[in-house]
Amino acid sequence: MKFANPWRPTAAIAAVGLVAASLLTPLGCRPTKRPAAKRPNTGAASQRDSRGLLDSIVAQLRTLPESSQLELTPPAVVLDARSSADGEEIQGILRRRPDGPFEPANLITVPRGNAGFRKNVKPGDIVKYYGVPDEATQQRLEATAEVDIRTGQRDYSTADVDVLTFDAIDLTVAQVLDDNSLLIVGGFPNEDEAVRKIEVWRTVDSRMEEIQREWGAYVARREPPLEWHPSADEASLGQLTERLNQWLRQVGAAGKRADAGAWKRPTLLETLPESITSGVDLEPYLADDELATGYFRPYESRLVQGATWQRDVSRWARGGDLAPLAVARTLFDWVTLNVQLVEPSQTPPRWPWEMMLHAQATAAGRVWVFAGLCQQQHLTAVAVAVPVEGGDERLLVGVVEGTELRLFDPVLGAPLPGANEGAIATLAEVQADDALLRKLDLEDESYPLTAEAMKNARIGVVADAFSLTRRASELDTKLSGDDALALSVDVDGVAKQLGEVKGVGEVVLWQQPIQTLADKLAAKPSERRQAVRDFLPFAWRPQLWRGRLQQFRGVHQEADVKRNVLDETLDDHKAALRYFMSRKVRPSEKSLEQQKVPEEKREIYRAARTLGTLFLALLSYEDGAYSVAIDWLDNPAMDDASAAPYKPLVQQLRARSLEGLNQLDEAADVLDKIEGPMAPGAKLRARRLRERAVGAEEALGDEADQDAADEP
Structure with a gap:
């Protein structure tokens, strides 16, 4: 017909x-x-349907930044x-x-x-x-x-x-x-x-009225507990969830008709403490039917989006590095520079995508973000919990390299030094040689770990509840080439791999991701208020959200593979610069004062201006424009009270920019002024910069002496 x-x-x-x-x-x-x-389909028609749906999902994932609604009065x-x-x-x-x-x-x-x-x-x-x-x-x-x-x-x-x-x-x-x-x-x-x-x-x-209703319901009633973020692309994310679930039905991987036997409950799940898994709110998320045949939940589409951020960042941030350890070192440095270390009391429970967006995370958060970047580059990164005096633990992160586990410290923002200059220590090495750890001692503060303590390290496989599901596995096995995404984690397979690594003892499922889910489901009113307050600059200034997404994607016109996107996104970082510099994101103080809005909203606009200025500095640094980065950090917008929570990150970025200009002593002076949890790592880097400066002066002196000796 x-x-x-x-x-x-x-x-x-x-x-x-x-x-x-x-x-x-x-x-x-x-x-x-x-x-x-x-539309019910069977056989070849059903296969074509599922393939077509997958194509549309892939196309949507490629162009999520373009789906951002930049007007505040959308239908x-x-x-x-x-x-x-x-x-x-x-x-x-x-x-x-x-x-x-x-x-x-x-x-x-x-x-x-x-x-x-x-x-x-x-x-x-x-x-x-x-x-x-x-x-x-x-x-x-x-x-x-x-x-x-x-x-x-x-x-x-x-x-x-x-x-x-x-x-x-x-x-x-x-x-x-x-x-x-x-x-x-x-x-x-x-x-x-x-x-x-x-x-x-x-x-x-007014879009703002809609935004206010959404975050108001979350703050007042914790509804919904996980996917409340009124971002500029939330409609597109809702559409993505719908398409993903249509695709799951087509391939028979969800619902009553799905074969639950195609999925096996990970053994490592049993290593989670009962105090976490027995929670009434959390239990449905870890149930067998949910993990084996469940549909995509709305918040999981946001996790998929976050995985695209990690994939794209891991590609352009690694530069020309191909060796696995070199890639790991570069990605860890990206986390150190772009994700400020904060105390647990300073932040509500966050997913890695939220940590990347807000440029802040705890030590555990840095581990989680780094592990996600590594996962997208097919590297296995694990959490390493080491007991210290007083019953606490110091968290490290390890990257598997054959039968070795290379160690990085998320608090110091540096790899653990090996025996040779520039080498990264392995778990087995620091267990055998305490002198390697003593290289991290400061004049007024000893590094808290010892070789003896390292022998009792507990290794945590990094995976959240979504990454354990069949639906995550189904999706990431169907994505390939430039669209490939690592979403699922074979935690039992990783545990088996770790069994061959030197120095590894107890292996468990790292509880931080599951604990974060539980904490979000039971978030306190104060945590919900802070989460909303932190997110509102991106909601009320959608250009800030759009710029941040393009900053993460980082597609460049000269790239070998082009995206099917608008011409302005052929160089994402330049497009991000335009969004961050727009009057919507960075209005003058005079124009802000003239706006007839409550002071509370004016503060949100100032916070958006601060973030836009900070992101401009980060982009300039990534582009090698160190003087420009410093100029942005000196912009009056960074004097606003909203910049105070980012002071350590601003100081670190200033020091890195000075270092890029070969002003090593000046960079060290800035690092010495950093306070809070980032101070030990800053002092350690300052010491190394001064050693480099002295070495450079000595080299120049030797060269001058040689030139003098060569004169007739």
């Missing part, structure tokens, strides 16, 4: 739902990605499956009015009768009519449709592809006729006899 394409009278569409390749839309209509309605959904009469999708048919056979097709009716237009819809609302194949589907049409030798045109009814995802055409409501029929403004030459998914949206008065 075929039906006419209402946007192009000459085009024909097959019963499978294929639409003409050059589909025309009315003036002013704007496509918006949304998944197609559910909001007022009618969809969530608000329909029966909880199912609303599907409509576009026809002419019975009493107007020669008029344009401008009547939408809902055969199922579940719309409730009278209650929810009013003139001027936007109807999103999902009747246009998206770009990925269109490309598959072009690739598989046969060409009619008589006309030279493609016959799309011969295409070997199912329509999997659609773009929406935005139509304006002219009149609501009854609960299940309405008229749209204008219309189309032809009717569309196919049943199409529809949604109704409305332009809200």
Whole structure:
């Protein structure tokens, strides 16, 4: 069966739902990605469906920054499956009015009768009519449709592809006729006899009101406990969750029909303390059916997004390094420079993506972020907990290299020194030679670890609840090439690998990621308020969010592989610079004072300006523009009270920039002024810089002496 394409009278569409390749839309209509309605498929058709859905997921993951809504008055959904009469999708048919056979097709009716237009819809609302194949589907049409030798045109009814995802055409409501029929403004030459998914949206008065409702519900009632962040791309993330779950159904990896036997509960899960796993809130997240056949939860799409950040950062930050240990060293240095060390009392429980976004983390957080970067580069990084006096533990992070475990200290922001200059110590080496650890002693403070203590180190495999699920494994095994993502962790396999590593004793599942999930589910009001306060600059200044995402992605025009994105993103870091420098992110103090807003909002705007300035300095440093980085750090925006929490990071970045300018003594002086948890690492680096400066002076003196000796 075929039906006419209402946007192009000459085009024909097959019963499978294929639409003409050059589909025309009315003036002013704007496509918006949304998944197609559910459709049972089996065999080859089902495989094509799942492949097409996966293609659309990949395309969406590539362009998440571009999905950011930069306006604060976007349309909001007022009618969809969530608000329909029966909880199912609303599907409509576009026809002419019975009493107007020669008029344009401008009547939408809902055969199922579940719309409730009278209650929810009013003139001027936007109807999103999902009747246009998206770009990925269109490309598959072009690739598989046969060409009619008589006309030279493609016959799309011969295409070997199912329509999997659609773009929406935005139509304006002219009149609501009854609960299940309405008229749209204008219309189309032809009717569309196919049943199409529809949604109704409305332009809200203010995005800020919507943001306030979202974070208000979280602060007051912890609803929802995990995915409350009103980011500029939250609508796209919701769409991603929906598509991921459609794909899971297609491949039979979730729900009642999924084979639970295809997943095995990790043995290492049993090493978690009962005090964590027995929590009523946490228990559903670790249940067998959830891990084996569960669907993607909304917060997990954010974790997937965070994994793309880690993948992209790990690619461009490593530079030309290819040797695994060199890559690990470079990635650890990136974490040290970009993620300020803070005390646990200074931060609410955070995921790694939040730590990267806010540029702050505890020692455990630095370990977690670093482990994620390593995972994307196929390196195994583990948490190393070493007992110290008083019953506490000092946390290190180790990277597996064959049968050795190379050690890094997230507090010092430096690798543990080996016996040879520039070498990174292994676990076995520091267990056998305490002198290696004594290299980290300061004049007024001894390094807290000893060789004897290192013999009792407990190794923690890094994995959160999501990374243990079958759905994470299903997705990361299907992503390849430049789109590859490491999402799942075979914790038992890592434990087996560690059994071959020298010096390794007890191996457990590191409890920090699971504990973070538990802490978020039970977050205290004070923690929720701080989490919201920290996030609001990114919500109220979406350009700041967009710039941060492009800063992480780091695609450059000269890269070998181009993304299918807008031209401005062909150099993400330059685009990020523009967003961070925009008047929205960095308004003048005079303009802020003139705004008629409460002082509380003005403080949020100042915080956004501070963060934008800090990110500009970081980008300049990454580009090797050390003097420019210092200029940004000297900008008056960094004198605002909102910059105070970032003072150690600012000082460290200033010192690194001076070091890049070969002003070693000046850099050391700045490092010596750092206070708080980063002070020991700063003093250690200052000492090394002064040693380098002395060595450089001696080398110059020797060279001068040699030149003098060579004179006749």
